[in-house]
Amino acid sequence: MMKKNYENSLKFHIILVCMLIIVFLCLVLSVVSFYIFRTSMMDMYTKRLEDVVNLTLERIDAEDLDNCIETKQKSEKFEEMTVFLEQERKWSRLDYIVLTKAVKVDDKYDLMQVVSGLSEGEKTGADLNPDIPIPDLGDLIGQFFNPDDLPRLYEEQNTLTEPIYKIEHSDFGDEYGAEAIIRTSDGKPVAILSTGVSLAEVNQALKEYVMVIALFALILAIIFAAIMVFWLQRRVIDPLQKIEKSASDFAKRSHLQKDPSMLVLEDPGIHTGDELESLSDTIVSMSKDMQNYVEEIIVSANKIDNMALEMTKVNDFALRDALTGVKNKAAYDKTEVRLNSDIITQTAKFGMIMVDINYLKRINDTFGHECGDLYIKNMCKLICDTFEHSPVFRIGGDEFVVLLENRDYEHKDMLIAKMRGRMEELQNDKELQPWERISAAIGVAVYDDNIDETAYSVLKRADREMYENKKQMKAIRQR
Template sequence: MLYEGKIIKRRPLKRSIFLGCSMFFVLLCLVLSIVTYRSYTSSLYRSYEERMSDILNYVQSHIDIEDLSECVATGVESEKYVELVDFMDGIMEDFDIHFLYIVYPIMDENPAMLNVLSADTKYGRMYEPDGYYLCSISYDDYAPEELKLYYDALQENDGTNITFFKDFSSWGYDYSGVRALINSKGEKYALLCVDIEVSELLKTIRKYTTINIVLIILLAILFIMGFLVWLNYNITEPISRLEKSVVEFANNAHDQKDLDKLVYYAPDIHTHNEVESLSDAVIRMSDDMREYVKHAIDAEVKVEDMKSKVSQMDMVAYQDALTHVKNKAFYDKIKERVDDEIKKGKAEFAIVMLDLNRLKIINDNYGHEHGNDYIFGACHEVCVIYSHSPVFRIGGDEFVVLLEKDAFNEKDALFAKLRDTFNKASQDESREPWERYSAAAGMAVYDSKTDSCMDDVFKRADELMYHDKQESKLGRK
């Protein structure tokens, strides 16, 4: 076109709309694909890290650190080592994990991996044994870069936290969580490790994302072809209004998960020609995109629901089977939270430590069944008195109560009631012998001037409980 002596090149309307719509669909496809992929992947890894942390905490709570250290040093299996093998094999049976093992990486002139313990299922032990035994050394099973991952984790891990890394090995693509095991001499003598296989799940996510991208592209091609068929006229104002609505929808669709906001506001077009058809097509397209987002969000909700169910299953690992109160593993988890509050200067709590008396007498004279009745009944009395506080069974006959908030404010009255309840129960001859509950108890209050962590308060409560037990023995004499 010639205009005032200048040649102005105009783009054909069909081509402009084709290019614009193509870019719109590509952008929308990219945004929705990234949101879907990142959401699934992020949820997956968070779920795995929480699950691996729970498993490692639970397993470590059953490890005798010094006994296992001695086994590694001597290469001789102890009775506790055999029990630990059975326990970790049980974890392999009960939880959907790839590997559960204890190793020590060796990085010298001839890098290798020292095996300490490799858990297996009953089927694996019987039909497919891995051949690893205490202090066996693997020179070829681990690549040098893989060994370095374990070695770096051993050097950096302080035994209280968990190090996570992706491990590409001959056994597959795993997400690994490791924690250093440290003996009383401060020596890091092994790594407690758990692996979860993620390659298949990631492959499923990639496949799902690819299918959705293809569907969106096909839908885009169909709509664009429809536009080109029906665009026969040179139209200005209706197209301008239509363009504005589409751009607003595209901008609103970026990272948008709220379906109430993901709405296409159609312009008021009644041209009775291809522009009106184009407007109707865009409306249908927006509905399809809205439906796609709805399915993606519904799928994400299902993933979160599955994560919640997995978390509920994992919480079973924190409950004591006999008394149904929390166990030592959960106590360690609570201790992390309290220690963090101590560091922040927000801590206010007390600890009550109890040790049941006469349990051995009950077991010897009336059997372990009534011994269990004695433990359960005594624990019930503690739970009734400290109804608003968590009770932990940390040993066969040892219990801990954490007092916070209202229970902390009433700590002295509650402790007096605890002593009175057990004194009356132990002297009540109308009860069965296994119902005459007796316990030594000690209570210590957190002091910010002297206590740097929850263990400091626990130790003072334990000492007070010990003195109470000694005094009760002297009184019986």
């Protein structure tokens, strides 16, 4: 049968409307979500750098630092500041944290090295460019910087009153940095504090976010289909009901019908001037297409359910440490948000234990990383067995945090003593393998509403106590 051509094509109108709405919604959703997500990430990075800058400025004795720069001699406070910068870089996951002083000699601008927070690899030079030496206090390092930046740094050193935050582009990638001026009590500029973090995580997150947007587009398409049903009710369904009545009558007449003359569909009287009129002539083909359409909807629904289940599994996996099975740094960050909320509502009652494994590098270097992993797992098991009612987080390669609440909080002293005693037993058991004779430094801090404004403050106090414990353990071993 010859296919009719219609002036007002229903297919054309449906496709046009669908495409326009989907493109518009996806475009708006993508643009708005992208900027909201990126802004949120940058706010988070800004907060991290603000905490680093504020804490560093509080810890530095400007007068002592000024005297060290003038004499080129390192004081005891200078050495303590160096250790603090190294720890702050590690804990805050900074790309760099450095103190410099902009100088002007014979109308030539230069930059003097004061101190840098170096990693272990950078201290040995292994992680540095071979052409760049490890700078020390008083070294002029302006040759390694863009000459155009030196006058700016000199001007900022003398005029800058508040920290500045900015995105910097380099050969090593995009970084988000902060600069602040260290001044003495009388306002004299002493040095420039510079720190920054890599934006690689943000860029990666944005890439992953684009994938999420694609999933949202699929969900929008489903929602749009529901809207289209309402629209089609008036434009299509009512005419189809007339066709359905004719088809039903046809089915009754055709059931077990052996007379070909009776297999005739009565004209339902549709004169819409589009494909619905053609539907009267192709009812058999339409029924088969509808069956395929329903089957495709069921398959799509099953796929969506499976995707939701997979997303749940992925989210749970993302909050677990792959080696030990305990909660990871991402899970700790979420828990810290909850603790800060409790602090704001004055319902907080918790403590934190910082555990730093001893001898891990020696085990890795001597027996291999597989034994090092067993060493970490043995320590993790001891922690979990001791603090059965507290969440345990692995926040670094050899660092664990225990959040003390409820029962374990009330019995913290007994539990800590129990753990120390068990480690001492294992250390003295010469029949055990080296990776079974676990040892760690422990620091504990309890939330105090008089001194702690955030959970991070409690963690830092536990970290300082752990560090003191580690020094004491080292001093005992050296006797």
